Amino acid sequence: MTSLRRRLFLILIAATGAIWLCAVGWIYLSSRSELEHVLDARLQEAARMVHSLVAGGNIAATPLAAEVPGTTYERQLSCQIWSLDGRLVARSGGAPEEALGDPAEGYSERTVNGEPWRVYTILDTEKGVRVMVGDRIGLRDRLVRDLVAGLLAPLFLVVPLLGVLIWMSLWRGLKPLNAVARDLMGRDAEDMRPLAPAEAPAEVRPLIDAINGLFAKVEAARRHERDVTAFAAHELRTPLAGLKTQAQIALAAGDAATRDGALRRILVSVDRTARLVRQLLALAKLEASAPLALKAEVEAGALLREVAQLSAVPARIGVSLDPALDALRLKGDRETLHLVLRNLHENAIEHMPEGGSIIWRRLPNGLCVEDEGPGIPEEELPRVTERFFRGRNKSASGSGLGLTIASMAARRLGARIELENREARPGLRAALMWS
Amino acid sequence: MRILVVEDDPILMDGLKVGLGLAGATVDDVATCADARAALAASRFDAVVLDLMLPDGSGLDLLAAMRARDDATPVLLLTALDEAPDRVRGLDAGADDYLGKPFDLDELAARVRAIARRGQGRAGPVLKAGGLVLDPATLSATVEGRPVGLSRREFAVLAALMERPGVIRSKAEIEERLYGWQEEVESNTVEVHIHNLRVKVGRQFIETVRGLGYRVRRPA
Numbered sequence: 001m002t003s004l005r006r007r008l009f010l011i012l013i014a015a016t017g018a019i020w021l022c023a024v025g026w027i028y029l030s031s032r033s034e035l036e037h038v039l040d041a042r043l044q045e046a047a048r049m050v051h052s053l054v055a056g057g058n059i060a061a062t063p064l065a066a067e068v069p070g071t072t073y074e075r076q077l078s079c080q081i082w083s084l085d086g087r088l089v090a091r092s093g094g095a096p097e098e099a100l101g102d103p104a105e106g107y108s109e110r111t112v113n114g115e116p117w118r119v120y121t122i123l124d125t126e127k128g129v130r131v132m133v134g135d136r137i138g139l140r141d142r143l144v145r146d147l148v149a150g151l152l153a154p155l156f157l158v159v160p161l162l163g164v165l166i167w168m169s170l171w172r173g174l175k176p177l178n179a180v181a182r183d184l185m186g187r188d189a190e191d192m193r194p195l196a197p198a199e200a201p202a203e204v205r206p207l208i209d210a211i212n213g214l215f216a217k218v219e220a221a222r223r224h225e226r227d228v229t230a231f232a233a234h235e236l237r238t239p240l241a242g243l244k245t246q247a248q249i250a251l252a253a254g255d256a257a258t259r260d261g262a263l264r265r266i267l268v269s270v271d272r273t274a275r276l277v278r279q280l281l282a283l284a285k286l287e288a289s290a291p292l293a294l295k296a297e298v299e300a301g302a303l304l305r306e307v308a309q310l311s312a313v314p315a316r317i318g319v320s321l322d323p324a325l326d327a328l329r330l331k332g333d334r335e336t337l338h339l340v341l342r343n344l345h346e347n348a349i350e351h352m353p354e355g356g357s358i359i360w361r362r363l364p365n366g367l368c369v370e371d372e373g374p375g376i377p378e379e380e381l382p383r384v385t386e387r388f389f390r391g392r393n394k395s396a397s398g399s400g401l402g403l404t405i406a407s408m409a410a411r412r413l414g415a416r417i418e419l420e421n422r423e424a425r426p427g428l429r430a431a432l433m434w435s
Numbered sequence: 436m437r438i439l440v441v442e443d444d445p446i447l448m449d450g451l452k453v454g455l456g457l458a459g460a461t462v463d464d465v466a467t468c469a470d471a472r473a474a475l476a477a478s479r480f481d482a483v484v485l486d487l488m489l490p491d492g493s494g495l496d497l498l499a500a501m502r503a504r505d506d507a508t509p510v511l512l513l514t515a516l517d518e519a520p521d522r523v524r525g526l527d528a529g530a531d532d533y534l535g536k537p538f539d540l541d542e543l544a545a546r547v548r549a550i551a552r553r554g555q556g557r558a559g560p561v562l563k564a565g566g567l568v569l570d571p572a573t574l575s576a577t578v579e580g581r582p583v584g585l586s587r588r589e590f591a592v593l594a595a596l597m598e599r600p601g602v603i604r605s606k607a608e609i610e611e612r613l614y615g616w617q618e619e620v621e622s623n624t625v626e627v628h629i630h631n632l633r634v635k636v637g638r639q640f641i642e643t644v645r646g647l648g649y650r651v652r653r654p655a
Contacts, residue, residue, distance in 0.1 A: 234488070238515055241537035244537045253453075
């Protein structure tokens with residue numbers, strides 16, 4: 001696991017170090033060039049001084065001047081006086097016998113006895129002398145090195161101090177994050193109260209807002225789940241209460257007629273409850289599954305005949321199918337289509353008066369079923385696809401889930417359910433339409 | 436004991452009707468708030484068993500409306516929502532008792548008897564008048580400690596008279612206690628039941644007040 005603090009610390013240390021290294025490099029280079037400049041000027045000055053001391057022609061210089069007692073940078077400067085015919089007239093202590101520099105006037109660099117020298121030469125034809133003053137380049141480098149080392153030494157003391165400072169600053173700076181983390185860690189799974197964004201700094205607020213947004217979504221999903229579960233429990237408890245009551249009656253009843261009546265009602269109730277459970281499962285499955293790819297095509301007539309066969313149709317209610325449906329091919333997977341049609345079919349049959357018939361018809365972009373029931377009051381139409389909504393004209397055995405399932409499954413097919421009351425006569429027309 | 440049951444599930448409704456009938460109650464059933472309002476306006480009930488989720492509204496609203504017009508009929512709420520807050524809301528809206536679905540039929544009958552007798556201003560579980568004792572829980576009667584076999588209807592007639600000893604009950608009132616709306620009222624049945632009761636428990640208990648009805652003498 002990566003720590004944000006360690007990461008920031010490393011980045012800050014690396015950045016500070018890089019800047020410092022650049023600064024050191026720059027100081028090194030600029031000190032060096034400045035130093036060379038100064039030393040070159042000194043070389044030239046020293047050469048002129050020696051030259052001015054040399055009288056024309058006869059030089060009364062000690063052939064070998066005494067060495068100056070050493071300092072750290074001892075024998076830095078060496079001096080040679082040459083006659084024009086190439087004779088070494090005089091030299092300072094420590095100066096080599098070989099010529100230090102070029103015979104021409106000006107600066108030159110040359111390696112003598114394996115040691116590099118920087119030399120200034122003055123050529124005086126009048127006096128007949130050549131004065132050379134040289135500097136050991138090795139010494140010059142040491143000078144620059146010492147200078148830079150002097151600059152760098154405190155730096156290496158400061159770096160750890162800086163590291164500690166950065167670490168502490170980060171610790172303080174990241175405190176709001178720690179506070180949020182502590183807050184979140186201390187919560188139990190039920191606690192979906194939003195985090196307080198007011199106390200958080202601006203940088204942490206987007207994170208807190210995102211977490212709060214997630215909390216809200218999770219909370220809404222859980223509330224929805226709770227509602228559905230509560231509703232399902234409620235819808236199951238009523239038939240269970242009916243079953244228990246009828247069972248107790250069957251046990252307590254003295255006469256056979258009462259007992260048989262109760263047992264028959266238990267059978268009806270068990271069927272109805274089984275259907276409710278089937279619908280609840282279908283609904284849960286629809287909610288849990290992802291939308292599917294729509295490639296298959298199913299023949300509407302055959303599917304409807306299958307649906308009609310599966311659903312219990314009371315004896316005195318007819319079911320008629322438009323022959324045009326045989327030619328209609330519906331897009332979507334067979335299972336989902338079956339779910340839609342079965343729920344529409346059962347809904348239509350539930351609301352039928354005895355002796356009528358429901359009719360499945362083909363539409364230009366779908367199909368519909370028409371019943372002869374009481375229809376749905378206009379103000380209830382938008383609500384009938386809500387879970388467990390049962391309107392004023394509800395059937396005795398309905399669960400309030402059929403149209404919910406049909407409309408959810410239709411959406412999965414990329415289609416929609418349209419409900420309207422029939423115009424010419426009472427009844428509902430429920431259509432499955434592709435747009 | 437005449438009970439109004441407001442419940443929209445047909446099978447549960449049938450069960451309540453038959454089950455409470457076995458427990459000695461006369462049950463009228465309605466499936467909507469509107470019908471319940473009409474029933475309450477038309478007749479007097481000893482208790483109401485009220486489902487909370489009805490197709491045309493909430494049973495709580497019906498209950499609140501009843502209490503608002505000072506209808507003191509005892510109400511037992513019957514619902515699938517039986518979390519504590521739901522129960523509290525129901526009781527605070529004026530309900531006398533609360534039972535979650537699914538329930539035990541015997542318990543329901545006992546609770547209905549309990550709120551009904553409280554509604555009649557009684558605390559004791561049995562009805563007494565002189566040496567005559569009626570136990571609505573077991574539908575049994577004793578005269579001076581001697582058990583007497585009564586039919587369900589006879590028991591209902593006697594219970595109606597003994598709930599308020601000394602008060603005259605008209606024939607119509609007694610009929611209302613005996614029959615639900617859907618039941619055909621047979622003529623002269625009250626007279627026949629009174630006659631049979633006098634034979635079974637003794638003439639001295641039931642007095643005929645000519646032109647007004649019947650009463651059970653208040654114990655001295």
